Amino acid sequence: MTGHHGPMTSEPDNEQRPRRAGKNKRDAVGGPPSRGRRIRRRALLTAGGTLGAGVVVGGAYAVNFAVVYGNRKLTNVGDLTFENTLRIPRLLEGRRSGGDRLFELTARPGSTELLPGKQTPTWGINGPFLAPTLRARRGETVRVAYDNRLPEATTLHWHGMHLPAVMDGGPHQTVQPGAVWKPHWKIEQPAATLWYHPHPHGATAEHVTRGIAGLFLVDDEQDAEERTGLPRDYGVDDIPLIVQDRSFADDGTMELRGASTLESFAGVGSVGVLGDTILVNGVHDPHLKVTTTLVRLRVLNASNARVYNFGFTDNREFHLVAQENGLLERPVPLRRLQLMAAERAEIVVRMEPGRTALLRSFPPDLGLGFPTDRMDGGQDTFDILQLRPARKLTRSQPLPERLRDVPRPVEVPKGATVRRFRMNGTQINGKAMEMARVDVVAPAEAVEVWEFTGSSDGMHSIHVHGTGFNVLEYRGRKPPARLRGQKDTVHVPAGGTVRLAVPLPRWVDTEYPYMYHCHVLTHEDQGMMGQFTIARPGSESQAPRWISDHH
Numbered sequence: 001m002t003g004h005h006g007p008m009t010s011e012p013d014n015e016q017r018p019r020r021a022g023k024n025k026r027d028a029v030g031g032p033p034s035r036g037r038r039i040r041r042r043a044l045l046t047a048g049g050t051l052g053a054g055v056v057v058g059g060a061y062a063v064n065f066a067v068v069y070g071n072r073k074l075t076n077v078g079d080l081t082f083e084n085t086l087r088i089p090r091l092l093e094g095r096r097s098g099g100d101r102l103f104e105l106t107a108r109p110g111s112t113e114l115l116p117g118k119q120t121p122t123w124g125i126n127g128p129f130l131a132p133t134l135r136a137r138r139g140e141t142v143r144v145a146y147d148n149r150l151p152e153a154t155t156l157h158w159h160g161m162h163l164p165a166v167m168d169g170g171p172h173q174t175v176q177p178g179a180v181w182k183p184h185w186k187i188e189q190p191a192a193t194l195w196y197h198p199h200p201h202g203a204t205a206e207h208v209t210r211g212i213a214g215l216f217l218v219d220d221e222q223d224a225e226e227r228t229g230l231p232r233d234y235g236v237d238d239i240p241l242i243v244q245d246r247s248f249a250d251d252g253t254m255e256l257r258g259a260s261t262l263e264s265f266a267g268v269g270s271v272g273v274l275g276d277t278i279l280v281n282g283v284h285d286p287h288l289k290v291t292t293t294l295v296r297l298r299v300l301n302a303s304n305a306r307v308y309n310f311g312f313t314d315n316r317e318f319h320l321v322a323q324e325n326g327l328l329e330r331p332v333p334l335r336r337l338q339l340m341a342a343e344r345a346e347i348v349v350r351m352e353p354g355r356t357a358l359l360r361s362f363p364p365d366l367g368l369g370f371p372t373d374r375m376d377g378g379q380d381t382f383d384i385l386q387l388r389p390a391r392k393l394t395r396s397q398p399l400p401e402r403l404r405d406v407p408r409p410v411e412v413p414k415g416a417t418v419r420r421f422r423m424n425g426t427q428i429n430g431k432a433m434e435m436a437r438v439d440v441v442a443p444a445e446a447v448e449v450w451e452f453t454g455s456s457d458g459m460h461s462i463h464v465h466g467t468g469f470n471v472l473e474y475r476g477r478k479p480p481a482r483l484r485g486q487k488d489t490v491h492v493p494a495g496g497t498v499r500l501a502v503p504l505p506r507w508v509d510t511e512y513p514y515m516y517h518c519h520v521l522t523h524e525d526q527g528m529m530g531q532f533t534i535a536r537p538g539s540e541s542q543a544p545r546w547i548s549d550h551h
Helices: 036-051 058-068 203-209 222-227 261-265 521-525
Strands: 094-099 100-115 120-125 133-137 139-149 157-159 184-186 190-197 214-219 238-247 277-278 287-290 292-303 306-310 318-323 326-334 337-339 346-352 359-363 380-392 417-425 441-442 447-454 459-466 470-473 490-491 499-505 509-517 527-536
Touching: 058 359, 094 203, 120 203, 120 261, 190 203, 190 292, 190 346, 203 521, 214 238, 238 380, 277 380, 292 337, 306 380, 318 521, 337 346, 447 459, 447 490, 459 499, 490 499
Parallel strands: 100 139, 133 214, 238 292, 287 380, 417 447, 441 527
Antiparallel strands: 094 100, 100 120, 139 184, 157 190, 190 214, 238 277, 292 346, 306 337, 306 359, 318 326, 318 346, 359 380, 447 499, 459 490, 459 509, 470 499, 509 527
16 A cells, blocks of 8 residues: 555535544544444443343343444544555456457455555455456357355356346355356347356355455447447546445454344344445545546445445536446436445546545435434445546546437336335345245246335345346336436335336246345345246246256
8 A cells, every 4th residue: 555645625624524533433423433442342242241131121222222323323534544546456358269258267365455554354356355347348258267266155146247047146156165167148238337246145245245346347349339438448537436345353354244242132233234444446545546537437336235325525516427237318417326235337527637526425315214324324424535636637528418329218018017026124025035936937028017115114225137127216206317227226215116127038047047136235145035037928837936956
């Protein structure tokens, strides 16, 4: 990590540096540093266990809840110096063999300095932490050799990719230690910012937290890419941002398993780990050197549960140009952009010579009441990245008013099948995930309407494997601009419903399933997931509802 201290932004002092003592504060008003706070929480955990033997349960609950609730309003505002240069993940375009593009990926454990002077045990692909950015074009056949040198079985899921279920990398494509998995598929979707990560049933949160995650960029044909007029020089004006929160112990190890005994006793902590340290591309306290007047940020929320509400501290306008599964018809001007875990967005930001800009996550709108809103991160504020432009900038092409080669909206035919799913606790329609059970058999290439309704006191999202979708309605209304365009993951409003137009995959396979699940990874691991298979139209009733043991 570098030791260079660059200029800070010119926001008002009360916004940039609140009047609080200490560093890495976890409360809205003062308090000791977070490292000391973590020590205090461990002491209280022990005291709570001792206290519980001698007091009534209600009294112990009240004391523990007050401690936990008081410690769960997190911020790093005023603590960062943005001294570390943002690392750009290595771009891996693979080897060409005929019309195929070959990628060799090796997962192994390692050690990484994520915090100054601390070595953290990590996992990575082709490196000790995170994974390279993969890139391929529409129409190409991709072949991957995934060598698992981790100490336990895992998988590798191509999140947002349209491909056969047997190549999807879900929990049925387990890769044992020492084994090599070789999926292959033809890319049949428009340009998009996708990603890849493990998906072992019951252990996804831990594997992703340890560090297995990377972007997969799908490009259109060369002339189509150029016609968009968007910045496209990877690492120069086209920048990947993998945003993750982490919680570290004093020795540098990462918290992996979520709520502590104290938090569970207090009845909170159901979404797993919500960390007080933000990493961008694996870098803490980062800045990005900008050399062009427009910069395209491909933002991935790769956190396990945290919701970010991105914006700039000077309230500058930026433009949303793409959702998870493709470009929008026209750039959408925004000042805030909220992303659930696993959602992606491409935004274009205008820069001025020598004037820094600070990307911040403001408190997100979770739609939850007391106390869940604070417990699930709804009152947290984090500085993410300082953009540091040069004194002379290369002039970019003007941002076009309309974007070309945009995915067409999914058209729902009259009489389309409507499927309804209720998400509650860690179940969907009252059932927890079973590896052998098929929940839905659907006809190939049909367009259906899927409705997901959230519980009033829970934070949930939905991700559908093997396809993308358009949001038809959000809370009974036309979706806001930030939810238009083709997506593959979306927030399910608390106590409300999101209606999706889902074009089903074309690959018929009644033995290997796709998944639909909450992408709060702790919820997924605890069973908030269902399985669907694809049958020939008209044969759905004859398709098996149970999956054979050989998976």
